[in-house]
Amino acid sequence: MIGRLALFALAAASAALPAAAQGIYRCGNSYSQQPCPGGNELKAPAGPSAREQARARQEARNEARTADAMERARLKEEAKPVPVYIPPEKHEAASEPGKPGSLKNVKRPPSPYFSAVPPAEPKK
Known part of the structure; x- marks a missing residue:
């Protein structure tokens, strides 16, 4: 028991001592601790x-x-509730062509990025 305590005290004391500076030598393009x-x-x-x-x-x-x-x-910012957008329910009348509020009656300018057209009606 005393031997371990003495060994620990010796190790702690040696760790507290400042390390002796070693010489560094430049030999051409390499470095060494030996001259x-x-x-x-x-x-x-x-x-x-x-x-x-x-x-x-x-x-x-x-x-x-x-x-x-x-x-x-x-964390405070993340704890805040996130607002959620819930779109209103669609009415059947709004989706029928020719009725007021229908999206099919809206004229849109042609897009310079997308140019899809519906397929032609088959000839009878």
């Missing part, structure tokens, strides 16, 4: 400063708040 003849050692860029990290955390919190507000607004 090569004629290779150039490159310096790794420094990580973000504490101020930059704090600013990034604050920006992430602001974006999370905005995302939560947008989700609440979307």
Whole structure:
């Protein structure tokens, strides 16, 4: 039991230590961790400063708040009932040709996009 606790404490302490920077070498068109003849050692860029990290955390919190507000607004909008159009019932008189209100009496201009015509009456 004590051995496991000591091992866990050692692992936690080693994880908290900063990692030692390894050298990066450019050897022609490739990169390596080992020096090569004629290779150039490159310096790794420094990580973000504490101020930059704090600013990034604050920006992430602001974006999370905005995302939560947008989700609440979307859910509220989706919860609203959707209006449905129910067409009125058709009357038999309106569908008969020659009667007032019939759609067959309406003259429509020819469409430039559709030019179908009814088939010709067969000759007797």
